[in-house]
Amino acid sequence: MKEITVSENEAGQRLDKLLTKYLNLAPKSFLYKMLRKKNITLNGSKADGSEKLVENDSIKLFLSEETIEKFTENRPVKILENDKRSLDIIYEDKHILLVNKPAGMLSQKASESDVSIVEHILSYMLEGKQITQDEMKSFRPSVCNRLDRNTSGLMAAGKTLLGLQTLSAMFRDRTADKYYLCLVMGRVENPSALEGFLVKDPETNMVSFSDREDGEASFVRTEYKPLKISRTEPFTTLLQVKLITGKTHQIRAHLASIGHPVVGDTKYGSREINEYFRKKYRLSHQLLHSHVLVFPKMDDEFSGISEKRFTAGLPKEFDRIVKGEF
Template identity: 30%
Template sequence: MLEILYRDPYLVAINKPAGLLVHRSLIDRHETRFAIQLTRDQIGQKVYPVHRLDKPTSGVLLFALDSDTARCLNTQFTAGQVQKTYRAVVRGHTAESGVIDYPLREELDKMADAHADLDKPAQVALTYYQRLATTELPYPVGRYASARYSLLELQPKTGRKHQLRRHLKHIFHPIVGDTTHGDGKHNSLFREQFDCQRLLLHAHTLQFTHPYSADILNLIAPLSLDFSTLVAKLFAKPVIININNNH
């Protein structure tokens, strides 16, 4: 059963598990389980997607329960009126806070985007981040004698494809577990030392205006047990090693 975070006559929001597709995709033809289908079957009602989360990303996923509500919510998302925050574990010690202002070209898939414009210019992409905690672990990775990580809160101000994963790679702090934009050595360390098989990126909150009541809704998705346990293990009592490096 999916965890339902919110439901009323117009909306339903779930806490999407990592590894679950939002909808059917040409890229993952072998998949048979989708968030749309599972939510529909669980509540016994058709649902309409108004935004998306990548397959490996967990967290708040909002659906409308009718087409008119879907159009209203799509307008809010398109206008940048929806506030989103994410939690992520990234390689290295980041600055305490920062803004990543780096335009992104549209990422195209050979099958799903076969007819897309290949010459489309890079689009404005903006992400704010706040460092919540750091740790340093006694595991050698590459040329370093230890491994450093940061727990971040991320606030994307635009909605480009894979924006957070690409932006964190751009500032040399890739998200742990990212097999496309991440660091394979650190991903391997987490698999071997912590049995972590997932992308450490979670859509934590989603704030928007209810289309009919005009109330401000702030939906919060708790971290899954595996993610929260790992965060507690890494950052609650970090192992600090005094080594002068910048990784």
């Protein structure tokens, strides 16, 4: 027999959902059969799986160790070497973690062998005993916003279920303000806003824009203002971009569509300008940085970030290029 005491991070979900996390190889039909036969009980009583769990609920599995082992796939998270140095933490409390992701690191793993910012966060929390391997069977901290692999800057992660749900809702409802810095080709003299409908090509993983809504197109809006224009040719402009919507490659593709691609962007950028910066600075990625995150008014549980502004400084390479060009 195995007993599971529902933790704070497990509360609020259905019993059957939690069971699929603990016995992740078991068919759902098996779980419901065990519930009907009272081989799985909730607080000593028969349950059907639809019950909403609360903290300290007791779930008992009257199953043999062999059966539990058979239906459980254990994939423990590895503690990464030198992990504290690899995480640039901007802010941390009980529920959330704000980190400055370096360019070149994935936001989330695309394959089993990948190591993303999420793995670094999990490793950091394991090493600091903020979470255990056993607790991660039913809940794993994760990021709530995504950045392209070669985009650097601020990312928000939920350390608890409440943190993850709250931040995810905030990004979904667009109640937080997100500002980016980027270096673009050409002279941008005036602030402006771009609107349109974005369409993604799944085969090329590229996006395009249209003035009219068509099929699965998503409405997007990007606001920008110039901060500095370079002193000499080839002219470039340092832009501050406010992301109103947040779609795949939105900033990169939107700016490229008006003739001002991000410097270093190999997908939407200019081959000539990229080659110039590669030769002069050995630049190998786009100069796009998630710079500022401004949170809305939030309840007392999140007083540490409520109506606060957080900034991630420019990476050394980006800063060196800005100083060299301006």
